[in-house]
Amino acid sequence: MEILAFGVQADEQPLIEQAFAEAGGASAPGGGDPVGVHCLKVFLTADTAPIAAGHEVISTSVNADLNARVLRVLADGGTRMIAQRSTGFNNIDLDVARELGLCVARVSHYSPYSVAEFAWTLAMAVNRRIVRAAGRTRDFDFRLDGLLGRDMRGRTAGVVGTGKIGEAFTRIAHGFGMRLLGWDVAPNQECLDLGMRYVDKDELLASADLVSLHVPLLPSTRHLIDATALRAMKDDAILVNSSRGGLVDTDALVDELRAGRFAGIGLDVYEAEAGLFFLDKSLEVVEDDTLARLVTFPNVLVTSHQAYYTVDALGQIIEATVQNVTDYLAGRAGDNFLVRGPAREDRAPHRHSDPGRAE
The missing domain is CATH 3.40.50.720 (NAD(P)-binding Rossmann-like Domain)
Known part of the structure; x- marks a missing residue:
C-alpha cells in the first residue's frame, strides 16, 4: 500500500520517508503489501484532490483545504483515511467526513x-x-x-x-x-x-x-x-x-x-x-x-507559519502520523482520531450522486 502525503516540505520529506519505511517493514495487516509513502510538494485543494484517486490513505498538511467538495472528491476516488500532520483541524469539514464514512486523524500534541x-x-x-x-x-x-x-x-x-x-x-x-x-x-x-x-x-x-x-x-x-x-x-x-x-x-x-x-x-x-x-x-x-x-x-x-518547524517537533508530528495510519490499518482508533468511520473491512467505495457539484 502507498500512502500519499500532500504539502511535504523539503526538510520534511526524508523524515517522513524514513519513518514510514521503518514502520512499513512488515506487511500491512491481513497479509497485504508493505506500507510506503509518496510525498508531494503540492497542497491538497479542490484542484489537486483528484491526484489522490486510488489511494486509500492520504496525509495532509495544516494548510490543506478539506472542505465538503474536496472530501467528496477524495471519497469518490477511494480514499478512506486522512491523517493530518497538525494539531488544528479547523480546515476540515468533520460533519461531511462523518457523512462520507471517512476516518480522520490529527496530531493532538507535539513539542x-x-x-x-x-x-x-x-x-x-x-x-x-x-x-x-x-x-x-x-x-x-x-x-x-x-x-x-x-x-x-x-x-x-x-x-x-x-x-x-x-x-x-x-x-x-x-x-x-x-x-x-x-x-x-x-x-x-x-x-x-x-x-x-x-x-x-x-x-x-x-x-x-x-x-x-x-x-x-x-x-x-x-x-x-x-x-x-x-x-x-x-x-x-x-x-x-x-x-x-x-x-x-x-x-x-x-x-x-x-x-x-x-x-x-x-x-x-x-x-x-x-x-x-x-x-x-x-x-x-x-x-x-x-x-x-x-x-x-x-x-x-x-513569518510563514514556521513556529512548529523544529527537528524535535517535526519528528513527533511524523511519529504520531505514522501511528495514526498504523492504527487505521490495524482496525484501531486511537486518541488522535477526530472521525473514526466504520471498520476498515466494512468500508465500501463511496459514490456521491453529484461529485462535481460546488459547495
Whole structure:
C-alpha cells in the first residue's frame, strides 16, 4: 500500500520517508503489501484532490483545504483515511467526513517548546528591532537611531490561552522576570505556581506590555483580537500570534498600525495564509492588499507559519502520523482520531450522486 502525503516540505520529506519505511517493514495487516509513502510538494485543494484517486490513505498538511467538495472528491476516488500532520483541524469539514464514512486523524500534541520559543523569538525581534538592524549592517550602516527597545524584566506578559504551549511561553516570561497575567476557560496550576494571575480578557489587554496568543481557532475565538480588543491594548504594547491567523482581525490591525500604535507586531500566522504560506510567490503580484500593507510597517514582522518547524517537533508530528495510519490499518482508533468511520473491512467505495457539484 502507498500512502500519499500532500504539502511535504523539503526538510520534511526524508523524515517522513524514513519513518514510514521503518514502520512499513512488515506487511500491512491481513497479509497485504508493505506500507510506503509518496510525498508531494503540492497542497491538497479542490484542484489537486483528484491526484489522490486510488489511494486509500492520504496525509495532509495544516494548510490543506478539506472542505465538503474536496472530501467528496477524495471519497469518490477511494480514499478512506486522512491523517493530518497538525494539531488544528479547523480546515476540515468533520460533519461531511462523518457523512462520507471517512476516518480522520490529527496530531493532538507535539513539542510545545517549538512554538513557545518561536513566539518569544518574534517578541524579542520586534522589541529590539533585529530585522531592521540586520538590514542596516548589511549596508554598513551602524547607526542606532530607531533601534531603541525595552527590558522585559518587570513588565507584564499577557498570555491568552495557557495550555501546554501557553504554559511553556509563561515559563520563559517568568525567566525574564515579568509579571504574569493569563486568560483561559480554566486556570493552569503550573502557571499559577509561577505567579500568574488570571483575569478577564479586557483587563489583560489593557494591562499587558506583551500579549501572546495560544488558543485554537474556533467559532468562538475567530477575531478574538478585533478592533475593540486592539483599541483596549496599550499604544506601546507588543502583540504576538503564533497560533492561528483567524484569531486576529487583520484589517482592524492594519487600521491601528496606520494610526501609529504598537511597539511591535509579530505574526507567524495570517488569516488568509492558505495559498500563500509555504509557497514561493516572489515572482508574482500579491493580490492580497491587506498582507501587502501589513508587511510594509517597520514595527511588524511576519513569518510563514514556521513556529512548529523544529527537528524535535517535526519528528513527533511524523511519529504520531505514522501511528495514526498504523492504527487505521490495524482496525484501531486511537486518541488522535477526530472521525473514526466504520471498520476498515466494512468500508465500501463511496459514490456521491453529484461529485462535481460546488459547495
